[in-house]
Amino acid sequence: MPAKVRVQTTINGEQVEFLCEPRQSLLECLRDILGLTGTKEGCNDGNCGACTVMLDDRVVTSCLVLGVEAEGAQITTIEGIAKGSELHPLQRSFLENAALQCGICTPGFIVAAKALLDHEPNPTEDQIRLWLANNLCRCTGYDKIIHAVQQAAAYSREVRA
């Protein structure tokens, strides 16, 4: 069995230290070592987006990142999107728009959509579809997800106004 490596990183604003095998993905480390199971595994080869997290300022599929690459990084997972008990506007709008059915893809969509809104607070429908094109949803046909992101953008505009 390969020797374990110590990794020091920051997850959802908290400093975290863990031991992992060099072959373990960041997704595995989050889920199996750190108990952050909100990040989901759908394919383990970067094609479904259920494991989407922020690594510094990049949107990544955590199954394609090694745990050791988290060293010194700032990671945001679905567990870090709400401010304490206050839901993020995207989380509220997903609920209000019924933008989830089974919910397995929802964490990945919310992380990816937050990255979009942080980058572009007033996205067009095409921009939303492009930014979410790496996240597969098999239940909704995306319609209500797109509407939820549009509404969250509107919420955020209200807050700023």
Place this chain on the structure above:
Amino acid sequence: MSTQQYTVVGTRPIRHDGVDKVTGRAQYGADFQMAGLLYGYVLRSPHAHARIKRIDTTKAEKFPGVKAVVIAADFPPTPERLVDLGEGDTPLSYARGNVLAGSKALYRGHAVAVVAATSVHIAEEAAGLIEVDYEVLPAVLTAPEAMQEGAAILHDDLKTKEFGEQTGRVSNVAEHFRHTMGDVAAGFAEADVVIEREFNTSTVHQGYIEPHNATALWNSDGRILVWCSTQGAFVVRDVTACLLDIPVSHVKVTPMEIGGGFGGKIPVYIEPVAALLSKKTGKPVKIVMSRKDVFEGTGPTPGSHIQVKIGARKDGRITAAQAYLAYEAGAYPGAMVGPGAMCVFAAYDIPNVVIDGFDVVVNKPSTAAYRAPGATNAAFATETVLDEIAEKLGIDPLDLRLKNAAREGTRRADGPKYRRIGCVEVIEAMKNHPHYSTPLVGPNRGRGVAIGFWFNIGLPSSCTISVNADGTVNLVEGSTDIGGTRTSIAMQAAEVLGIPAEDVCPTVVDTDSIGFTAVTGGSRTTFATGWAAYEAAQDVVRQLKERAAKLWQTDTASVNFERGVFRSSDKSMTFRELAVQIDQTGGPVVGRGAVNPRGAGGSFSGNIVDVEVDPETGKVTILRFTAVQDVGKAIHPSYVEGQMQGGSAQGIGWALNEEYYMSRDGAMMNSSLLDYRMPTALDLPMIDTVIVEVPNPGHPFGVRGVGEANIVPPPAAIANAIYRAAGVRMRRLPMNPPAIMEAIWSQRD
């Protein structure tokens, strides 16, 4: 149409499990953890058809970290009998054989052995050390191929059943059945136009994002505990008990949150194996499939070979219809050709019909249900033939359908007569929709329509409701919540109790804690478990009337209850005011509902779709899509729309891209989500929905169920649109760019 006024039914409350699912707190099967957990890895056959001559697990068992290995021989030798796998009876040997291959591997991906180790990586490495001697056999991959004289035979003991009788003939055709009505020869003779076409559709997968997973603990007291992702916890319980030859009461299944199923999470694959490994090791064992395992080792929906012939008079009246449906069951009998045959002409009133169905085994994964199983393949054929007839006769395609639409009293060729149905209302809603009358401009563009039918089912459901002293209630039920049904069920209880949906706290519980409840499937959950909740709520009302009578020192019969208020002469009390006093009036109030409803109401759906076909590349872009469906009564319209949009999206994927791309020797060449191309957000437009409500007389609120009929029309509607855009009639699925280019080129030749 629905006119009844409700206070909760038809509103759009936030779903009860919503916050957990947007914050990542909801516990899905793969999230389950417990102390001492071992991890399983499944070794699968690399051959589509092979005799397994020897399995040697010695080296794997000695690998550091490995705790146990199981193969088929580890199952107890139970005598053959029929078992219910959630959607009908199957011989036990087939159910067991699909979980772990015995003397033969019948498809590439067929499970052969399973290793339990301290980590999944160790289990995977060790599985590579298992030696399996295969004698590779010729594989048959399509129904026409498997039906040929001299084709390689999958099961030496499979004898064709023909028209209900055993023939004694060993073949790959498990069953051939026929439905007849009237006289087709006379019907076709009467027709002014007769069109006959042949169709082929590829195997496609349900494509749920969450892979199958299960954790099992075979406890020292002889009881097995299972935590898994399933559409039916009671099916997992029953099949596990059956394969391991122990009483059902010794298995407790806790359904975790489920990440999609669409029918594919009804069969049981890994739970009994995890239990066997747990028995060998004394520890809990967890197995999680990879995406490749999901594609190669779980049941997709059948590929099919279909011929449809329809005749009509000049005025558009259909005089006769004939269908030949050969569906690929995969490795074990049970292709969904039965429902396909019942649905193929189900939307129409046709006097003369013959339908032949063939259930054919092939060397591909054993198929499972997929959203209106069998109906989409069949509708692709019927609805495109009808489009040709409409064109030939110069009749508007919706008018042609309206003229022949099934109505209350129409008899289907397989026997039943319809009760009140909404086929006509769906077609009229399509005709009246602005999408249908808006001109479609631009080159290479076309509009198509199609309709579809699915039965929906009843089956048993149980529910209990206990009253809390603060005027809320706890609702306990056994239906996996796959898309918001906790809420659609809770809303029906709330409607009866006259309280807000938010005052009902619904929980889906394990198989020890609720009465038997059949699978979440067949669009039955809001219909049947909703009905159980309705009954449980009525029971609560009955008991609370007694309490009110006690408080008011009057007759129970004199107490009325309406819209959340109990009344007797001049006295009145709200549900909440009475709930506060339940302790003083006799203690807890618990209502129960246990139903096995017969009144499932079929659902019709229709699509209007605009496409653009790129004549250079064959790529089809969906420009506009409208889905219309009769749902009986929409309990929570947002989630009803969601079902319609989701079914449409899956139908679009099936139409345009999705397929099991097989090598000649039976290997799936595209077993990843990169190469098995499901629609992304970029591939689809907004999906417009029209909810039609023709109440189902067989349900207290008129619910029909909405989960399935919506996937039936999209491939046909898109094919019809492609014809108008590019001038080619597509008769195979998927209609991907190569298929379209081939059609365009062959037309030019």
